[in-house]
Amino acid sequence: MNITTEDRGQCVLFTLDGRADGQGARQWQAAINDRLGKPGWGGVVLDLSGVNYISSAGVRVLAHLHRTCTPSPLFLVGVQDYCMKVLKISGIHKTWPIYSTAAEAVAICQQKISENTAPDVWDTLQTADLPCGRIRVVPGTADRCSARVLGRINNVLDSTITRADIKSKRFSETEYSLGLGGLGGNMDDYFGIMGEMITVGGTMVWLPTDGNDTPDFLTPRNDGEDVLIHTPFSVTMAGEFNMTLIFDSNQPRGTTMSALYRALFDWLRATRPDFRGALALSACAEMGDVYGAGVLRSPVLENKPQNGLQITHQSNYSSWFEYDETPRLTNVTGLITGIGLDLRHSLDDYDRELVGRCFYLNPANTGSMTEMLHNHAVFCPRIRLPARPTSLEKEIAEVTKRGSFDDMRHLFDASTIQRAVIGLSLIANFEPDYEGQ
């Protein structure tokens, strides 16, 4: 087999001619090792228009190349009919985009590489090594961020919500929030089945407590669409992020939420004098293990526990929550919205009454007491982040455009993150949410 290797910018073009049988596969593998073992590439185009035969050995080289390339893009060109048949029988013909000309594939590969790498930004990013992994920092807005608090967490925990507590609010693409709520036209539609909810990247997801344990979600298709979220309690982060972090855990299964927040708190205390002890984040994360909980009943006055204790009290907990003692999900992508409080920080700069409206302790949540966290997340099958992501909005859009979420939960702190793009805001102050109508 004849093989030529050309660098077209960051795109490596392999052009193969001949038989991709056992012998050809060895040559092919050698050519791949020779070029991809060295730096200076960001994607691969494989021109197979001159290959008239491929055996299982060739298929194995393709699979190996796929592993070598991931997460960089790989495109095929001109797969002949018989070879396509072999790929189909092998069940891998849908793994790669196939183009008819090398020029077309190279152009698209180069475009994808420049999107993935954004080299002028990526190479200059500040990095910091935290105990749990490495972060790269994309600077964001210098504006102060406020956490807007609607209602009170204790109203949820005491199960004393009445219809008068329900506020209806619009939500926008730039808003990140978590809390309790529901969607529906009339209050009767949702009041009795409100559950955990999250808004992230213009999508609202909630877990109705209707016994079906299935998330319901809505992405308004245009800005003018008048969709109202009904909620007795929510915390909303408005405005742009102060920074975007690209986090790579140094643990194979990932870093726990509590370890990640703790490391971020330590880092912020050391580097940001304007850090007051609370942060808000939103993330698109490759998660190792997911532990979570979901409330099983709408915590309204009619459902208030007869023993008069909070729904999170151990005597009520198991009847009020479905919660995980083993991972509910593994190796998924999660969109997370969360807030965290650094208990080693003074917190004197905040209105303590407002802080107390949004944090509570969850008895099944085994995180340490150096921080208090409240995270909600929605999950889908794993979608690999690109090699050099720099925009959270873009990664979230990649996930939401697939339009399918398998699950949604209140996240326990033992859940782990392997890799994530994190939008982070230092909470300058907590303020009441006046927008609720």
Next chain:
Amino acid sequence: MSEPKATITLRSDLAEIERLSEFIAEFGEAHGLSHKDIFAFTLSLEELVTNVINYGYKGDSELPIVVTMSVHDGTVCATLDDQAPPFDPFSRKEVDTTLSVEDRPIGGLGIHLCKKMMDTVAYRFTEGHNLVHLHRVLRGPSAGVAVPSGSAEVPGDGDDNDEP
């Protein structure tokens, strides 16, 4: 008029694969087989012979691999005869082709391809010989066989039929 049957004897050496593919191409051309049919036998026999050399004879061996091809009534038969220890290549469980490329175990794919390309496969062990039989009903415009009356298509349960 060429013989309806042809035989090639291969040494236990991967370099022999080239001779094998030339042999199949020549046989195919001599009997008017379509490119599709030639491809199916080339792929199947190469996978099987490669396995015999690598795992049956474990590399160098003085023992031969004999491949015989014949055509009769619109069906091509190929027989592969080796003297390696008894091994039925079709006894393995099916490979799971629904797994993603990342999660796929190595191995078994060649035999899977062979089974999908052929209409019937069979194995037996006799008098120190592994005998593998492959049958495929000819397809394609140059198959040069009469389509059975009352049937619009050449029958066959191989999976390599054209997409509808």
